[in-house]
Amino acid sequence: MTKSIEAKPRPVARNRRVAGMDPDKRRQILDGAHAVFNAQGFDAASMSEIAAAAGVSKGTLYVYFADKEHLFVALIEREREAQKQGVYAALSDDPDLGHALASFGEGLVRLLCGDFAISAHRIVIGVAERMPDLGREFYERGPKQGAHRLSQFLADKVKQGLLQIDDPYLAAVQFIDLCQSTMLRPRLLNAQREPPSEKEIRRVVASAVAMFLAGYGTKALRGPTP
Amino acid sequence: MTKSIEAKPRPVARNRRVAGMDPDKRRQILDGAHAVFNAQGFDAASMSEIAAAAGVSKGTLYVYFADKEHLFVALIEREREAQKQGVYAALSDDPDLGHALASFGEGLVRLLCGDFAISAHRIVIGVAERMPDLGREFYERGPKQGAHRLSQFLADKVKQGLLQIDDPYLAAVQFIDLCQSTMLRPRLLNAQREPPSEKEIRRVVASAVAMFLAGYGTKALRGPTP
Amino acid sequence: MTKSIEAKPRPVARNRRVAGMDPDKRRQILDGAHAVFNAQGFDAASMSEIAAAAGVSKGTLYVYFADKEHLFVALIEREREAQKQGVYAALSDDPDLGHALASFGEGLVRLLCGDFAISAHRIVIGVAERMPDLGREFYERGPKQGAHRLSQFLADKVKQGLLQIDDPYLAAVQFIDLCQSTMLRPRLLNAQREPPSEKEIRRVVASAVAMFLAGYGTKALRGPTP
Amino acid sequence: MTKSIEAKPRPVARNRRVAGMDPDKRRQILDGAHAVFNAQGFDAASMSEIAAAAGVSKGTLYVYFADKEHLFVALIEREREAQKQGVYAALSDDPDLGHALASFGEGLVRLLCGDFAISAHRIVIGVAERMPDLGREFYERGPKQGAHRLSQFLADKVKQGLLQIDDPYLAAVQFIDLCQSTMLRPRLLNAQREPPSEKEIRRVVASAVAMFLAGYGTKALRGPTP
C-alpha cells in the first residue's frame, strides 16, 4: 500500500540520535542525494546508490535522516534556501519599471528552467499525490511566496501611480507565467533537454513585460508626456 | 568460466495475442488502472492493485497490455482522446473575439485543472526523467498541439486585422498560460485539492483575455469608434 | 504513441559489492545450491529453496551471486576444482602400463559415476540447449581436457615403443569410454540409483584395459619373451 | 515444490475423455511438441508455444494429454518407435563380421548423434532427477535393449567360433561406446553444434571395429590361414 509521509506515524521515536551530527557529513549526504534524486527521480533512486554517491555507508544515512522521504524533504529544503537568493534583488535595483521587471523575469526563468529546479519540480509533482504535505509546502514556500513578493512590489508601483491593478497577486502570477511561456512546460516534460538559451529567455521575457505593461500600465508609466 | 551465460534467444515466436481482445474488458482494465495510477502515481501503483481495482486477475492484465508501461501509455492515450473533444469548438463559434477567447480559455482551464488531467500531468512529469519518450510525446500531442491550434486561430485574426502579433505561437502559449495563472500550479503540487470554482475560472480567464487583447489587439478590434 | 518506452539507462553505477564477501557464507550458499540443484535440476530449483537450504535469506543470495545462472556456474566451477585432483596421479606412478591404465580408469570411473559428477552432468546437459556457452565450457574444461591429458601419456608410451597409436586423442577417449561402459549411461538416466560397486568397476576397467592393449599394444609391451 | 510424475497421484480422474480422439490431431500435437521441446528443452517449452506450433488451442492439448509431462512422455515413446527401425538390419545382412559391425556402428552413430536423438537425450537426462521413471524407461527401452540385441548377435558369433567373449552384454556396450567415442559427448553438451561428418563417423567406427576384433576376435576370424 501507499506510504505517505503523514500516514506513517513512525510509532516509536527510536534512535533519533541528534547529538554529534557532523554538519559536513550531512552536507555530503545531501550532495549525494541531490545527484541521485535528480538523475533517477524519487522512486527509482535507491538508498544504496545515494550512500555510494555520498561516500558513506547505508547505515549512516539512517543516522542523519529517518528515512528516504525525510532525506528527500531535507534536500528540497536545503536547495530552496540555497537558490532563492538574489532573484528578487532586481526588483529594487532598477528605477525603470520595465527594466526591473525584465531583470527579475530573466533571473527567474534562468532559475526555474535550470536543471536543478526542473528536477526538483518533477520529483515533487510526481510524488504530490502520495505526499500532499510535501507538495503543499513546496508550493507555499516556493512559487507562492515568490508571487507574494512580486505582488508587493507591484502594489508599490500601483501606489506610485505607475500601474493600475485590481488584484496584485493575480497580476504577479500572470507575469511570472508569461515569463516562462513556451519554456517551462517542455522542460518539465523532458521534451526539451537543455535549458533555454539566453537569447530565447530575453525574447520571451521582453514579450511578457510588454504585454504586462500594456495590460496594467497607466499613462504615468508611459513617461512624462507633454 | 564465461562471465554471463546468454540464453539462446527463443526461436519459437511469442504469441502476442491480439485477436479476441474483449473491448469491454480492456475498458474495465483501463478504468482500474486509471483509479490506481491517479491515486498512487506510476511507481507506487502495483499491478496487483490495478488488477484488483479492475476486477480481473493479474494474468489478464498481461493479456491485454505487455507490461506496466504499456498499460500506462494506453491509459494516457485513451484519456487524451476522450478529452480533447470540444475545447476548440469555442474558437470558431463566436464572432466576437473576446467572447471566443474567453469561452476557449474557460473550457481549457476546466479541462486542464480537472482531476484527470492533473493526475496525468503529475504522473508523466514524475516519470519524465526515466521515460523521456513518454514525456516528449505527451508534450507534443497535448500542450504543443493545443497551442499550435490556437496559434492558427490567432494568425487568422491577424489577417483580419483584429490582432497584431509577431509570433503567434508564443502568443498562443502566453494566452494559455495566462488562463491558468494561480490555478494550475497549486493543483499540480496538490496544494489545492479541488478544481477551481467556476467563478474563479471566469475571473482569471477574463483577466487573461483583457491583458491579451491589451497587448495584441489593434484599434480595429476595439470596434468602430466614431 | 511510442511502441516501447525505453527507460533511460541508469547513470549511477550499480554497486556490485565484491568487498567483504564472507568466504564461509559463500561456501554455505554453494552448499545449499549444491543440494537443491542436484535434487531438482536447474529450472525446477527455486532461489527460495536454495536460500532455505543454505540457511540464508533470499536477499543474501543476491549479494553473493548476481543471479541464478551465476550461482549455478559458480557451483560448477567449485565442484570441478574440488574434484579433478588426483585422478591423473595414477598415470605417472606405476611403471607397469596395464596397472597404470587400470588405476587411472578406476579412479576416473569412481569420480564420473559418483553422485556429484552425475548430477552436474545431468544439469549441464539439460540446459545445454538454452545455455550453449555453459555446455561448451563444461565440455572443454572437463572431458576434453581429461582426454587430452591421457593422450599425452599415451603418446609418451608410443615413443617408448610400448603402444602403436595413430591418433592418441581418439585412443584416449576410447579408453575413457570403455572404462565407463555399462556404468555411466544408466547412471545419467537415473536407471541406476547407486554408484557402481568397486567390484564392478574393477571388472569393467580390467576388460577395458585388456581390449585397449589388445588393440594398441606392441610386442614390446607384452614383455621380454624368450 | 517439485512436481514428479509419480509423486502426483492426480487425485480425481477427471475429464479423461478417451472417446473420439482424432489420431491425426494427436499426431499434429506431437509434431508441434517435438519442435518446441527440441528447441527449448522441457522446462523452457511452454504449452502455449506447443499449442501454437501444433496449430491447436491450448484447451485441445489437455484433451489429448493429461499434462505437460504426459505429453512429453508420449512424444518420447513415439519417437523411439519411429527410429529404432532398421539399425539392426546390418547385423544380419553381411556375412563378413567386420563389415557387419561397421555398418551397424555407422548406422547407430548416425542415429544417436543426429539432432533428434541428441535433443531427446538432453531432455530426458535433464529431467531424470525429477522423473526417474521416465529416465529408467528411456534407458531400458532404448540403450539397454539395443545393447541386448547386439549381445545376442555377438553370442551367435561366439558360437560360430569367430569371437571369444566372456560377457557378451558388456562387449556389446563396449562396442557401442567405442563407436561413439569423441562424437557423442560434445554433441550432448552442445559443444559441437553439427552432427559428425560421414568421414569422421567412418573413421571412428573403423577404429572401434579394429579394436573390438583385436580384443575379442579368434584366430578363426582372421580367416582361413594355411
Next chain:
DNA sequence: GATGAATGAGCCTTCATTCAT
C-alpha cells in the same frame, strides 16, 4: 469436441531498513 480467455500460484529479483561488530 474444440476453443482461448481467464486464472492465480509461484518465480526471480530489488531495496528500504536494521543491527552486530
Next chain:
DNA sequence: CATGAATGAAGGCTCATTCAT
C-alpha cells in the same frame, strides 16, 4: 558513531491449467 552484511516484504511478470461458450 560508522559500517555494511543481512533481511524479508513486495514487485513485475510467466505459464500450466481450467471452464464457459
